[in-house]
Amino acid sequence: MAAIRFLLNGQWCSEDSVPPTMTVLDYLRTVRRLTGTKEGCAEGDCGACTIMVGRREEGRLRYDAVNSCLMLVPQLEATAVVTVEGLTAPDGALHPVQHALLEADATQCGFCTPGFAMAMAAFQHGGEPARDELIHEALAGNLCRCTGYRPIVDACRGVAGGALDHLAERARADAAGLAGLSPIAEYRQGEQCFYFPHTLPELARLVKQHPEAQLWAGGTDLGLVVAKERRWSPALIATSFVPELKRITVGPDWIEFGAAVTYSEALPYFDVSFPALGAVVRRLGSRQIRNLGTMAGNLATASPIGDTIPCLFALDAAVVVRSIAGARPRTMEKFITGYRRTSLAPGEFIESIRLPRLVQPQQFHAFKLSKRFDQDIAAVTAAFRIALADGVVQSLRAAFGGMGPTAKRATAVEEAIIGQPWTASTLAGIDQALARDFAPMDDHRGSAAYRLRAAANLLRRLQIETARPDLAGVAPLRLEAL
Numbered sequence: 001m002a003a004i005r006f007l008l009n010g011q012w013c014s015e016d017s018v019p020p021t022m023t024v025l026d027y028l029r030t031v032r033r034l035t036g037t038k039e040g041c042a043e044g045d046c047g048a049c050t051i052m053v054g055r056r057e058e059g060r061l062r063y064d065a066v067n068s069c070l071m072l073v074p075q076l077e078a079t080a081v082v083t084v085e086g087l088t089a090p091d092g093a094l095h096p097v098q099h100a101l102l103e104a105d106a107t108q109c110g111f112c113t114p115g116f117a118m119a120m121a122a123f124q125h126g127g128e129p130a131r132d133e134l135i136h137e138a139l140a141g142n143l144c145r146c147t148g149y150r151p152i153v154d155a156c157r158g159v160a161g162g163a164l165d166h167l168a169e170r171a172r173a174d175a176a177g178l179a180g181l182s183p184i185a186e187y188r189q190g191e192q193c194f195y196f197p198h199t200l201p202e203l204a205r206l207v208k209q210h211p212e213a214q215l216w217a218g219g220t221d222l223g224l225v226v227a228k229e230r231r232w233s234p235a236l237i238a239t240s241f242v243p244e245l246k247r248i249t250v251g252p253d254w255i256e257f258g259a260a261v262t263y264s265e266a267l268p269y270f271d272v273s274f275p276a277l278g279a280v281v282r283r284l285g286s287r288q289i290r291n292l293g294t295m296a297g298n299l300a301t302a303s304p305i306g307d308t309i310p311c312l313f314a315l316d317a318a319v320v321v322r323s324i325a326g327a328r329p330r331t332m333e334k335f336i337t338g339y340r341r342t343s344l345a346p347g348e349f350i351e352s353i354r355l356p357r358l359v360q361p362q363q364f365h366a367f368k369l370s371k372r373f374d375q376d377i378a379a380v381t382a383a384f385r386i387a388l389a390d391g392v393v394q395s396l397r398a399a400f401g402g403m404g405p406t407a408k409r410a411t412a413v414e415e416a417i418i419g420q421p422w423t424a425s426t427l428a429g430i431d432q433a434l435a436r437d438f439a440p441m442d443d444h445r446g447s448a449a450y451r452l453r454a455a456a457n458l459l460r461r462l463q464i465e466t467a468r469p470d471l472a473g474v475a476p477l478r479l480e481a482l
């Protein structure tokens with residue numbers, strides 16, 4: 001029977017007896033007795049369980065910080081894992097981030113410290129400069145209840161872009177070690193099976209053969225169901241071993257993101273071609289979540305508060321749906337069919353998401369309103385693709401999330417605005433149009449009245465920012481801080 005093979009702190013592990021649905025956190029703590037990795041929330045929010053997972057990329061190894069509480073052991077196949085126990089050099093010398101935390105008095109009870117150390121080590125290993133926003137981004141997925149963040153941030157600033165340490169050596173050795181692995185097709189334990197298709201036809205065949213199976217991309221939605229609700233399907237099919245699904249294709253008219261491309265991998269492309277989408281995605285979960293999660297997973301979950309879905313509506317994205325019979329693009333309007341429902345039929349899966357490039361004079365803007373800036377689910381998300389000529393709205397695709405059972409386009413709003421002068425007075429009666437498009441509900445994230453008011457104000461913000469581009473980025477911070 002096939003075993004899951006990976007490197008753990010430089011040592012080979014071959015596991016053939018752990019359940020496929022065991023989380024990596026449980027595995028580390030109970031099977032390997034590596035108890036430095038902590039369980040705080042078990043739902044991806046606190047970062048206490050952060051580890052680094054390295055994968056080979058063009059012959060080199062890149063370590064990413066991830067939440068081990070959301071990952072399943074089979075996801076470790078062909079990876080190199082580093083836990084806090086592996087940060088220390090073989091001669092016992094502390095890693096620079098451990099030194100920095102010590103020197104900055106950045107630990108009190110110490111429960112959060114291993115998670116911070118791992119997030120900081122991944123940040124340092126990535127070679128990022130000591131810019132405040134990057135440090136914030138790297139640490140936003142870790143919570144500390146007692147020390148306070150200033151010394152932790154100081155420690156991180158101290159190691160940013162720092163001297164290469166023994167991890168660089170480990171990365172070279174790990175990359176060489178992983179190079180010789182031959183792929184496995186499945187990992188089976190009793191009734192449970194985790195499949196590892198390595199080609200697109202193989203994936204299509206498995207999806208057809210096992211209509212009850214769940215596709216497993218990053219597992220940041222599914223991992224939560226396993227960790228919290230102890231629910232899983234007997235058959236799980238990984239998408240991340242299929243090279244076509246890891247591809248980003250830049251065409252003249254569109255950019256296509258394979259269904260297993262993570263947010264972190266997609267972000268550099270968003271930043272260049274759709275910066276507003278990049279800004280929204282940077283607030284989706286934490287870096288640990290974005291290192292695992294995918295846009296395809298967000299789309300297939302079809303949550304009314306999925307952050308990327310309004311953006312995909314406004315950008316007129318095409319969802320390329322594949323089955324054993326072939327692949328076909330589907331519009332967002334055809335793809336999302338209801339509350340957490342899509343038009344995917346048994347045997348079908350998302351192969352990629354195609355984003356048409358903006359053409360002059362189109363602009364794309366997107367906003368996320370949540371109670372906290374980081375690590376929070378949106379009360380309202382809005383996305384707009386607008387084209388203006390001589391002060392008049394030529395075209396508009398407006399979409400909102402958090403305003404009803406599904407994220408969707410605001411067609412009454414679009415009708416009320418297209419062809420009109422792009423002035424504040426055009427938006428004077430926009431509340432009525434919004435009320436025709438949406439009947440939001442009250443919940444702990446916001447009342448229906450708040451959501452309608454917020455949506456109208458986001459349209460006003462769009463008008464101000466497009467009329468006065470120098471104000472773009474000024475209003476959001478104030479608004480979100482309220």
Ligand SMILES: Cc1cc2nc3c(=O)[nH]c(=O)nc-3n(C[C@H](O)[C@H](O)[C@H](O)COP(=O)(O)OP(=O)(O)OC[C@H]3O[C@@H](n4cnc5c(N)ncnc54)[C@H](O)[C@@H]3O)c2cc1C
Binds near residue numbers: 284350
């Ligand atoms: C702590 C935390 C914070 C979060 N914050 C946010 C947030 O701020 N905003 C937000 O929108 N979401 C958030 N999420 C939810 C989640 O991270 C996203 O929805 C993410 O995009 C899911 O992607 P994934 O690859 O992890 O999906 P998975 O969990 O692997 O899969 C999700 C669903 O998609 C299906 N699926 C995956 N790939 C395919 C495919 N190729 N074809 C068909 N179906 C497929 C799966 O079968 C499953 O039903 C958060 C989650 C956590 C745990």
Ligand code: FES
Binds near residue numbers: 041043069
């Ligand atoms: S235990 Fe809190 S993020 Fe994993």
Ligand code: FES
Binds near residue numbers: 109110143144145147
């Ligand atoms: S030091 Fe106690 S939680 Fe951070």
